[in-house]
Amino acid sequence: GDIEAGKTKSATCAACHGSNGISNVPVYPNLQGQHEAYLVSALNAYKAGNRQGGLSAVMVPQATSLSDQDIEDLAAYYSSLK
Amino acid sequence: GDIEAGKTKSATCAACHGSNGISNVPVYPNLQGQHEAYLVSALNAYKAGNRQGGLSAVMVPQATSLSDQDIEDLAAYYSSLK
Numbered sequence: 001g002d003i004e005a006g007k008t009k010s011a012t013c014a015a016c017h018g019s020n021g022i023s024n025v026p027v028y029p030n031l032q033g034q035h036e037a038y039l040v041s042a043l044n045a046y047k048a049g050n051r052q053g054g055l056s057a058v059m060v061p062q063a064t065s066l067s068d069q070d071i072e073d074l075a076a077y078y079s080s081l082k
Numbered sequence: 083g084d085i086e087a088g089k090t091k092s093a094t095c096a097a098c099h100g101s102n103g104i105s106n107v108p109v110y111p112n113l114q115g116q117h118e119a120y121l122v123s124a125l126n127a128y129k130a131g132n133r134q135g136g137l138s139a140v141m142v143p144q145a146t147s148l149s150d151q152d153i154e155d156l157a158a159y160y161s162s163l164k
Contacts, residue, residue: 026119037108041136053132054123 001036001069006077009070012062021081027055031078039075047071083118083151088159091152094144103163109137113160121157129153 010017013031017023021032031039045051046063066074092099095113099105103114113121127133128145148156 023117026117027123028117029120029124030116034112035105035108035110038111041109042111045133045136045138048135050135050138051127051133053130054127056127056132 001072001074001076003073003076003080005069006073006075009066009074010077013074016058017078021078032081034079036075036079039078040071043071043074083154083156083158085155085158085162087151088155088157091148091156092159095156098140099160103160114163116161118157118161121160122153125153125156 016025016028017031021034022030042051043063043066046056046059047066049060051059063071098107098110099113103116104112124133125145125148128138128141129148131142133141145153
């Protein structure tokens with residue numbers, strides 16, 4: 001994915017996941033330095049409806065609004081954060 | 083949770099998530115320094131069957147074998163790793 005495009009797209013995500021991928025709400029996962037392939041797989045799991053219950057109610061609409069390219073760009077961006 | 087008990091329990095987890103919570107397989111998430119409450123919520127999501135598809139097939143039996151105390155100890159342990 002494209003890190004710069006991911007950074008732009010991450011404006012929405014930052015509300016919960018923090019501006020540098022470290023969230024200040026302990027039930028929202030930190031994303032900083034997470035594996036790119038895992039982030040793609042997790043976002044696709046939300047998008048495909050393979051994650052229900054709990055906070056997935058927040059993530060499913062977010063993921064559903066993302067294109068495959070958005071998902072790759074966001075994954076590249078967050079995995080690049082140190 | 084109890085960090086020492088979590089460390090002992092994590093022997094199985096280390097196979098995929100790495101001995102210090104950094105996995106060497108990019109589709110397995112890093113757990114080092116992840117939020118304790120998020121780890122508890124994710125493990126319970128697998129245990130409750132709220133995560134399907136993809137690699138959840140690996141995690142569901144793992145989570146199912148864990149007690150609530152195990153889950154709390156593992157979450158405390160992995161969130162304590164720097």
